[in-house]
Amino acid sequence: MTASQEKPLIRSIDVIRKKRNGGELTRAEIEAVVNGYTSGEIPDYQASAWLMATLLKGMTRAETAVLTDTMLRSGEVLDLSDLSARKVDKHSTGGVGDKTSLVLAPVAAAGGLAVPMISGRGLGHTGGTLDKLEAIPGFNVNLSVAEFRKVLETCGCAMIGQTAEIAPADRKLYALRDVTGTVESPFLICASIMSKKLAEGIDALVLDVKTGSGAFMKSEKDAVYLAELMVETGERMGKKMAALITDMDQPLGRYVGNALEVVEVLEVLRGDGPEDLRELCLELAAWMFFLGQRVTTIEEGKQLSAKLIGSGAALETFRKMVALQGGDARAIDDAKRLPRARHTLDVPAPRSGYVTAIQCEWAGTACVILGGGRERKEDAVDPAVGFVLHKKVGDSVVAGGMLCTVHYNSEALGSRAQTMILESFAIADTPPVHKRPLVHRVITKSGEKN
């Protein structure tokens, strides 16, 4: 009975066994594992066994919320309560040609919201916001918290990378998941994303959960499951949430590659740009305004967004942010100041017909092969390379006509990317029967919409 007055000791081995047997962990048990691992008291091999058991046995909604909260509170949470504007952010699960963040932050800020956006880098076939921003000469994504706050206060938005203070438990766990086959769990993905996003001190979050051949979640069912999990987790923590399940079965827009995507962002901010990209930006911005209580309907939000683009206010906000974060603002009006590849190479259509599919993961991998993305976290990125699509799904093509132009710096890599992009195109005699919608559905607190 000597131990009766001591704090009950939670042994990590018992927590692993409980999860392995399909049990629901208590807050104290989750905290013991996550905090113990972050502080170094629990060894890697126990954490990885727990991660694998969690991936295979799953978590309840309550466990997922506690895991998110524990990871969030492992580090600093920004206090932006002194800003009068509502703080709203958007997060995408990642895709090919997905440059919406660079449009949304200035649009939302120009419309009176504050957007404290902390983003990631590209990995595998998907691109990353930080790499795109760094294609603008001088742009600094490594601001201190004080500098970040100053940019945010001055122009309404600021875009940086994860700092050492934000969710250190996630950084350590993510590195372990990466090497132990435990990345692909909706529960662990949810906690990883949400712990970082909620550390931004936001009031509301719009999620863009991609589905299709270029998405992390290939099937719509998996995308919806993750979206519902993240919406519920955010709501349990007092945030306004919405998730749009959007299409990533072909690249978004026409430009893929870091500097090339900045060019397309500027087109959209000037009221131009390809229809799919423009439409998705308006839709996502509308949800940001809706959750940020600037509008009362999504339609009103889209109109406001279009107005802020049409007036040039959004472009002006972008210009200010670029300058405040050390970037060369002249590049905004003069694309020649952005990095450009030394060579281009066309991809001709092998036959006449209609484009019925563009295998999106292959297309994204072609950009990685060119040097525009990374296979490993430590790889450097060439901002200049990538490709411009001239044809997308549903378009008619003639034999020998241009499908795509590859921008490359190395002859051998250009040729490999050319082959890969050619192979990603499917061309048939008739156009595709079903056109995939841009927004598959919307998930909010009150259930499904759209």
Place this chain on the structure above:
Amino acid sequence: MTASQEKPLIRSIDVIRKKRNGGELTRAEIEAVVNGYTSGEIPDYQASAWLMATLLKGMTRAETAVLTDTMLRSGEVLDLSDLSARKVDKHSTGGVGDKTSLVLAPVAAAGGLAVPMISGRGLGHTGGTLDKLEAIPGFNVNLSVAEFRKVLETCGCAMIGQTAEIAPADRKLYALRDVTGTVESPFLICASIMSKKLAEGIDALVLDVKTGSGAFMKSEKDAVYLAELMVETGERMGKKMAALITDMDQPLGRYVGNALEVVEVLEVLRGDGPEDLRELCLELAAWMFFLGQRVTTIEEGKQLSAKLIGSGAALETFRKMVALQGGDARAIDDAKRLPRARHTLDVPAPRSGYVTAIQCEWAGTACVILGGGRERKEDAVDPAVGFVLHKKVGDSVVAGGMLCTVHYNSEALGSRAQTMILESFAIADTPPVHKRPLVHRVITKSGEKN
């Protein structure tokens, strides 16, 4: 195409993912993980993720055989082909009061078989053969392979602990399983047991798979599953195999504790001893003789075993082995030469009636509390302590009559064990309706028997 002539590289992360997704691993994949981990190329955290995925997703029979073979071949395999006698061993999954090995080795050896027995120590509530042997003053279980072979050649049996050369992959993997909640997998248990046993260079193996409240596999279903797995794995590797599913719902025999169990072994070798222990020894010895082709029926094997005990030949073989392994052979005729606890304490029956159950894991834990077993591998064991049961399931008792006598060296521990043993007894007005059989069933190549 530059890699076309290189050996294909198997990445551990891909093997983990494949097993996580429920895939069947190839020989090359299993070898890559097991040999890579044993050599230190694959880190603990990847091995533990693979172990957890294996525990939760299972293995096919083919994978289990390959894993066993890979672990076996990670170390030395004894070559006893120059011995003319058939080499037969017995392995038990462990229980409380299970001292059959000490009887079987000399009986089988006296009957013309060679028994090269490599055993383990007690852990948790179960006892271990090495601890029992070491209760005999001077008995050395740490022989070199050359010394082991010499004892075996001289008296037909030898009993030692696992050497550093035997299945090093198992030793490393077992230590990791112990701290990562990955012990309880029939596939991993099978590979661990069989890799060590097959390293003995045997022709045949009898398995004693325990079931009941004191067994590792509490349910008969789990015990049968493990037994079938081990029988099939051994047969795939060219060994004659049989598994007996035997009862461990109460302690086997009447004596529990290392030196006390040696006393009971000597009783059985003198043709005396409790009926359940004697009967199980005859049954297991008969199967050893049957698989070792010394007899053509189990009944004949039992008669041969009884004869070898009745003639004193088995006791003589035991005496020889004890002397050859440095033990004090005089202890065989004079139990006072064995360690004895300083105090004894009776456990009286709290009421009259019939014993309907003895919770066997609690009874085993009472012995650990006394110091007679270990909670951790590094704990030392007191050979003298334990208890003697005066009543077993089905026996009638009167209030205040003796259920058990506790042998202890520490007052406080004696009292705790007394309470625990008392709580392990269930006493009711009427005897138990169903008597559990000693041998539940037998599993051999040709399917179930008995």
